Amino acid sequence: MKVILTGDVKTLGKKGDVVEVAEGYARNFLLPRNLASEASKGALAAHADQKRAQEKRELQTLDEAKSLANQIEQSSLAVKAKAGGNGKLFGAVTNADVADAIHVALAVAVDKHKIEIKSQIKALGAYPVEIKLHKNVVAKATINVVSA
Numbered sequence: 001m002k003v004i005l006t007g008d009v010k011t012l013g014k015k016g017d018v019v020e021v022a023e024g025y026a027r028n029f030l031l032p033r034n035l036a037s038e039a040s041k042g043a044l045a046a047h048a049d050q051k052r053a054q055e056k057r058e059l060q061t062l063d064e065a066k067s068l069a070n071q072i073e074q075s076s077l078a079v080k081a082k083a084g085g086n087g088k089l090f091g092a093v094t095n096a097d098v099a100d101a102i103h104v105a106l107a108v109a110v111d112k113h114k115i116e117i118k119s120q121i122k123a124l125g126a127y128p129v130e131i132k133l134h135k136n137v138v139a140k141a142t143i144n145v146v147s148a
Contacts, residue, residue: 001026002039004047009035016051018044065134068108072131072139077101080148083124093121093145098129101143121145 001023008014009030012021018039021030030036037043079101082090095112102110114132121127124145131139 003030003036004039004043005030005036007035016047018047062134062136065137068106069131069133069137069139071106071108072102072141075105075141076144077105077141078144078146080146081124083147087124089122089124089145091122093117093127093143098143102131 002018002020003026005013005015005017005019012019021036026036026038031038039047077098079093079097081093081097084090095115095117098115098117099110099112102108110131110133116130116132118128118130121143124147126142126144129141129143131141133139
C-alpha cells in the first residue's frame, strides 16, 4: 500500500515522502497515529503541488539571502564602543552589537545567533565576521570598531 508520510517515521522516511508499506502496518499503525495518509491520485497530485510550491519558496529565500549577502559585503559596518586611552575596549563587541550595526546600516534584522565572530573583539580596529543567512549563503563582512 502506498502512503504519504505526514510526519517523520524513523524506519520509513521523512515528512512528505511517498513510501510503499504493508497494508496492515499502514492500517494499524501509521493511519491511526496520523503519521501517514493514503496515496490516492488526488492526494498525490496535491502532494506534488505542495512540493513545487515548497521548492519555489526555497529558491526565493535563497535569492533573497544572496542579495542580502551582497548588500552586507558591500556596506561598511561600524560598531561604537567605549574604549580606554590605549585603544582597549571596556568589555567586548558581541554578536548583538554586530546585528545592531547591520540593522542601522541596512535596515535589515539579522539573527544574532547566525553571526560568527572568530575571536573576541576587545580593541579598536577592523575585524572579519561571517553571517550565515541561509544554509548555502554566508556573508563575509568587516566590522570597524570605533570609539564612542
